[in-house]
Amino acid sequence: MSFLRFINGSFKIIVNGGRVYYSCIFFLLVLIVWGALGYYDQLQEGLIVTNMRDSVSWGFYIGNFTFLVGVAAAAVMLVIPAYIYDWKPIKEIVIFGEILAICAVIMCIAFIVVDIGEPLRFWHMLPIVGTMNFPSSILSWDFFALFTYFILNLVIVTHLLYKQFHKKEYNKSFILPLVLLSIPAAIAIHTVTAFLFNALPARPFWNSALLAPRFLASAFCSGPAILILLFQVLRKTTKFEIKDEVIFTIAELMVYAMFIYLFFTVSELFKEFYSDTEHLVYWEYLLLGVEKNREIVFYSWSSIAMGFTAFLLFLIPKTRKNLLTLNIGAVLIYFSVYMEKGITLIIPGFTPDSLGQYLFYVPSDIEIRTAVMIFSGGALLFTFISKISIAILFEGFSIDSLQKKSVESNTQTV
Amino acid sequence: MQKKEKNNSRRNFLKKLPVLALGTVALAGCSSEELDEFFQQNFRTLSKAEKNDIVKNLEKKYSEKYGKEFVVSDKPATEGILFGYALDLSRCIGCRKCVYACVEENNQSREPQVHWIQVLRMENEKGIDVHYANVHYNPDLVPEKGHFYMPVACQQCRNPQCTTVCPTKATWQTEDGIVVVDYNWCIGCRYCMAACPYGARHFNWGEPNIPDEEVNPITHYLGNRPRTKGVVEKCTFCIQRVRDGKYPSCVEICPTGSRKFGNLLDPDSEIRYILENKRVLVFKEELNTQPKFYYFFGV
Ligand code: SF4
Ligand code: SF4
Numbered sequence: 001m002s003f004l005r006f007i008n009g010s011f012k013i014i015v016n017g018g019r020v021y022y023s024c025i026f027f028l029l030v031l032i033v034w035g036a037l038g039y040y041d042q043l044q045e046g047l048i049v050t051n052m053r054d055s056v057s058w059g060f061y062i063g064n065f066t067f068l069v070g071v072a073a074a075a076v077m078l079v080i081p082a083y084i085y086d087w088k089p090i091k092e093i094v095i096f097g098e099i100l101a102i103c104a105v106i107m108c109i110a111f112i113v114v115d116i117g118e119p120l121r122f123w124h125m126l127p128i129v130g131t132m133n134f135p136s137s138i139l140s141w142d143f144f145a146l147f148t149y150f151i152l153n154l155v156i157v158t159h160l161l162y163k164q165f166h167k168k169e170y171n172k173s174f175i176l177p178l179v180l181l182s183i184p185a186a187i188a189i190h191t192v193t194a195f196l197f198n199a200l201p202a203r204p205f206w207n208s209a210l211l212a213p214r215f216l217a218s219a220f221c222s223g224p225a226i227l228i229l230l231f232q233v234l235r236k237t238t239k240f241e242i243k244d245e246v247i248f249t250i251a252e253l254m255v256y257a258m259f260i261y262l263f264f265t266v267s268e269l270f271k272e273f274y275s276d277t278e279h280l281v282y283w284e285y286l287l288l289g290v291e292k293n294r295e296i297v298f299y300s301w302s303s304i305a306m307g308f309t310a311f312l313l314f315l316i317p318k319t320r321k322n323l324l325t326l327n328i329g330a331v332l333i334y335f336s337v338y339m340e341k342g343i344t345l346i347i348p349g350f351t352p353d354s355l356g357q358y359l360f361y362v363p364s365d366i367e368i369r370t371a372v373m374i375f376s377g378g379a380l381l382f383t384f385i386s387k388i389s390i391a392i393l394f395e396g397f398s399i400d401s402l403q404k405k406s407v408e409s410n411t412q413t414v
Numbered sequence: 415m416q417k418k419e420k421n422n423s424r425r426n427f428l429k430k431l432p433v434l435a436l437g438t439v440a441l442a443g444c445s446s447e448e449l450d451e452f453f454q455q456n457f458r459t460l461s462k463a464e465k466n467d468i469v470k471n472l473e474k475k476y477s478e479k480y481g482k483e484f485v486v487s488d489k490p491a492t493e494g495i496l497f498g499y500a501l502d503l504s505r506c507i508g509c510r511k512c513v514y515a516c517v518e519e520n521n522q523s524r525e526p527q528v529h530w531i532q533v534l535r536m537e538n539e540k541g542i543d544v545h546y547a548n549v550h551y552n553p554d555l556v557p558e559k560g561h562f563y564m565p566v567a568c569q570q571c572r573n574p575q576c577t578t579v580c581p582t583k584a585t586w587q588t589e590d591g592i593v594v595v596d597y598n599w600c601i602g603c604r605y606c607m608a609a610c611p612y613g614a615r616h617f618n619w620g621e622p623n624i625p626d627e628e629v630n631p632i633t634h635y636l637g638n639r640p641r642t643k644g645v646v647e648k649c650t651f652c653i654q655r656v657r658d659g660k661y662p663s664c665v666e667i668c669p670t671g672s673r674k675f676g677n678l679l680d681p682d683s684e685i686r687y688i689l690e691n692k693r694v695l696v697f698k699e700e701l702n703t704q705p706k707f708y709y710f711f712g713v
Binding site: 112 | 452455456458459526532534543544545546547548549550566575578579580581582583584599600601602603604605607608609610611612613615616617618619620621643644645646701702
């Protein structure tokens with residue numbers, strides 16, 4: 001009964017909002033429909049409506065998947081410094097970090113589902129009902145890790161919000177171990193995702209031990225970037241209080257991550273270019289293009305340029321401690337990592353293919369629309385969950401408030 | 415024995431229960447045949463009787479679809495046989511006869527086009543080096559001056575990467591050494607394509623298309639039976655032929671006799687003769703895939 005009332009109350013929260021809120025929701029819904037119409041074509045015709053072919057057999061979808069695993073992982077890794085520096089309000093930071101993680105994992109799974117040729121057969125890769133190839137296939141590992149991570153975050157967030165909703169203290173001895181466990185789990189999902197590409201001797205471009213460390217470092221740049229922006233929005237619009245110092249400390253930690261990322265990338269480049277083996281062709285396609293084919297050169301260089309600018313903005317104390325330049329930096333690093341993971345990580349791995357043949361791939365309209373559908377869907381989900389959480393955390397949406405209301409309405413009807 | 419079977423069926427039932435629940439939601443409104451197909455388990459876990467049923471249903475389905483009598487065999491490997499292949503690089507002239515014979519024999523889609531065999535045109539001066547290879551060569555006359563040709567299809571690795579990475583065990587190496595795909599179990603994730611170092615696996619990006627009059631009705635479940643969109647396929651050494659004691663199509667068609675095939679475990683086979691008397695090489699040996707497909711120089 002009280003659960004129904006909770007659902008009912010939450011629904012009211014979701015549908016009530018200002019004009020800005022409504023236009024955002026409307027905009028997202030339009031994007032979802034527009035994307036879904038494109039995806040419908042893919043369901044009818046098959047993956048032939050994408051630009052992927054046998055030579056480049058993974059593309060934009062898997063790139064987005066990889067990027068979002070990073071977002072999911074980094075959102076929670078922010079919990080470590082939150083504990084170490086004892087940031088206030090730690091509970092809220094954990095909650096929003098993990099809501100972001102939950103939505104990101106859902107989007108990850110969605111990207112896998114749209115990428116596979118027979119989505120209805122998804123259950124074949126599960127244990128018991130299907131024949132999961134565990135422990136041999138890293139994809140099984142990845143699915144397992146993502147699933148565990150998802151459940152972990154879901155339990156933590158639900159517990160925290162549920163207790164708050166009932167005006168009770170949350171159970172610290174239950175939650176703390178789970179939060180601590182979610183940190184290695186976050187590292188695990190990203191590491192395993194890197195291993196997915198990393199251990200394929202057929203693809204020299206990915207076959208580098210630095211891939212997993214680079215993944216983690218880049219995720220530490222893009223994930224907190226979203227949270228920095230989010231915290232500022234929350235601070236403006238709700239009673240959520242976070243001091244500037246906390247935001248600046250997060251930015252400082254991001255500088256370290258960026259530096260490590262830069263260092264790893266330079267090491268990789270040095271090894272490839274100085275040893276000058278045939279494996280250089282992939283890097284050449286990435287950075288210079290092959291003859292007239294420069295499809296992804298634009299992306300690789302803008303990713304580098306944006307990343308570098310963001311690094312400088314975050315490095316120089318003056319610009320780091322200025323919210324405007326800090327936010328510009330956060331947006332830049334986010335898109336830098338997005339281009340790197342979404343486009344320039346996957347495609348050169350297949351260009352040229354394992355028989356030395358070139359297919360110059362860029363995502364098709366339908367691939368872009370499908371991706372837009374998933375991102376907007378994820379954003380909508382995130383907005384809704386956050387709105388309910390904000391109501392519970394800051395606006396006194398609780399069991400009492402519901403009871404009061406129902407008492408009121410009862411007396412009215414009498 | 416009886417007890418064991420009983421247990422088995424109970425376990426099977428339990429296994430199917432969650433899928434049943436899931437499936438009723440997802441597939442309400444499908445015909446019973448489609449439902450059966452949806453719930454079909456991995457080929458390797460099926461009993462003889464279940465396989466028989468499936469094969470019979472497929473024969474019916476294909477016969478109706480293409481308007482001719484179909485045979486779908488599920489003949490297993492014979493003990494004491496391990497298939498091996500050898501290709502004479504000094505004889506191959508790059509005419510691509512094998513490519514098209516393979517398409518016809520193995521019911522590869524004509525539009526969109528699927529080719530299990532890729533013939534690489536190499537440069538004499540560079541040797542075997544894929545970075546100077548071209549599959550789209552198109553002269554009036556082959557062979558071309560300054561080039562040699564290297565056909566590549568599945569190398570039937572002893573240590574295949576493709577089967578290791580498959581998340582569903584939809585692809586595996588059979589006892590006679592052929593790496594096969596269960597087209598009804600493959601989910602089309604294409605991880606195997608990323609893992610195969612020889613570009614040997616091909617995906618049905620769209621609905622495969624074969625004209626009725628060209629379709630080959632003598633098929634094997636794990637080989638050349640018609641496929642659907644969204645799954646992966648690859649060379650099976652013509653499993654439908656070689657398990658019946660015939661040569662693969664490409665071996666028969668090759669006008670220069672460059673292609674040799676046989677049982678690696680039979681000391682008197684032609685393939686053994688080549689391994690003993692010619693010097694052979696395997697492609698990309700550094701990846702430790704250990705192919706059962708050899709290249710050699712006969713003249
Ligand atoms: S050549 Fe490729 S498809 Fe064939 S067995 Fe080896 S890895 Fe698998
Ligand atoms: S595409 Fe099919 S055969 Fe290949 S790895 Fe995925 S499920 Fe296995």
